[in-house]
């Protein structure tokens with residue numbers, strides 16, 4: 293006979309935190325949001341630790357290379373989407389790693405003779421005002437000159453003239469030789485009052501660019517998630533079909549952490565993929581598994597050797613799996629069950645496996661609730677898809693600026709591997725995700741800073757200055773519909789309709 297669970301499937305919105313004693317130490321400046329990303333033995337340090345407990349979803353409309361850089365800069369991690377060719381995904385990972393906290397590979401390059409019109413079009417496309425002229429138009433060609441939008445006037449200049457007429461020629465450009473340190477490069481930028489320093493090989497080929505604004509950004513972002521070589525840490529999504537080719541390509545590109553992208557992770561396919569990693573790379577390559585919703589799923593993946601385990605089926609904002617297939621579980625209930633099993637596993641084995649709560653975060657305070665329920669970090673799609681750094685364009689619909697956001701189970705993404713159940717059918721049989729718009733929210737940093745502050749502030753109310761302390765001390769209560777209404781502005785006439793506080 294089928295087993296019927298007696299407890300109801302609960303979501304984050306059904307919980308509130310209770311305040312604990314707030315001591316003098318409990319001020320936001322003292323709160324650390326450091327959190328383990330991969331498993332570790334009691335008393336040891338994990339190989340990877342994030343500085344904020346947020347990772348971006350393995351989705352086409354969320355995690356490309358720009359998000360990879362922007363989120364790592366803030367102390368979080370992106371998992372570059374896997375629903376693309378192996379070569380394209382590996383190239384994205386490679387470019388994030390090459391970003392190298394200061395040494396940038398030029399992405400706006402043209403050949404000598406290119407018209408001003410084409411240079412302006414390229415500038416619009418990449419969003420970069422600095423364009424490099426090389427002999428073959430590539431990022432590593434012979435450096436011939438540099439042009440910025442201060443070198444031409446679109447309304448007056450001849451748009452069909454070659455860019456050579458406008459660029460600062462190589463012999464007049466201040467450049468430096470490959471091998472120079474970042475601080476030396478920054479000194480040259482400051483002494484010469486320039487914005488961009490090309491770094492050249494002995495033969496005069498372009499290697500990197502160093503920008504003044506990047507230096508300032510690094511100074512402003514001491515929280516950045518960097519590897520031992522000061523490169524941004526980046527993750528990538530994989531599937532259980534082409535892993536034998538995809539994983540080596542990603543590892544060669546420099547990926548730090550892999551994560552299986554699957555709507556149902558309680559499967560032998562995931563175990564096989566982990567076995568492949570362990571056989572080929574031992575413990576050197578880190579791999580997360582999931583998604584699961586209960587103790588059984590957790591135990592299976594833990595014993596299979598997963599480095600972290602992702603929780604959540606059917607709670608994503610673009611997900612219709614529960615509607616189409618009647619399978620899934622409220623995100624809070626899933627977490628409570630999995631976290632209890634993780635803690636049991638830790639007691640038995642001395643191995644702590646981080647839990648990632650994936651999907652269903654609507655308001656910032658849901659992140660704190662997820663952490664309080666025992667998650668070590670959260671994965672978010674909708675949250676990150678709104679920002680400039682996601683791979684989609686800003687659109688204007690009526691009077692609103694929006695970005696597009698589509699599920700990996702939608703026909704648009706065609707990520708059949710995420711829903712794969714074996715067999716020969718290599719396509720989606722029906723949709724489990726929707727295609728949608730979400731309100732555009734500007735640059736990631738502006739919103740993320742506020743989110744982080746809200747989490748820290750709530751942790752102070754809970755008497756906790758670290759995430760493990762929050763796990764330990766948090767007290768939560770279930771809420772009724774009427775108490776939810778009581779928690780909103782009520783029985784007053786609002787002077788301004790500003791909903792931003794509801795984020």
Ligand code: MZP
Pocket residue numbers: 349350351606607608609610611612613650651652653671672673674675698699700701702724725726
């Ligand atoms: P959210 O942050 O937008 O609520 O949810 C993002 C999560 O939804 C992803 O990390 C992934 O686990 C899940 N997802 C992505 N595509 C689909 C789908 O098409 C989906 N059904 O459920």
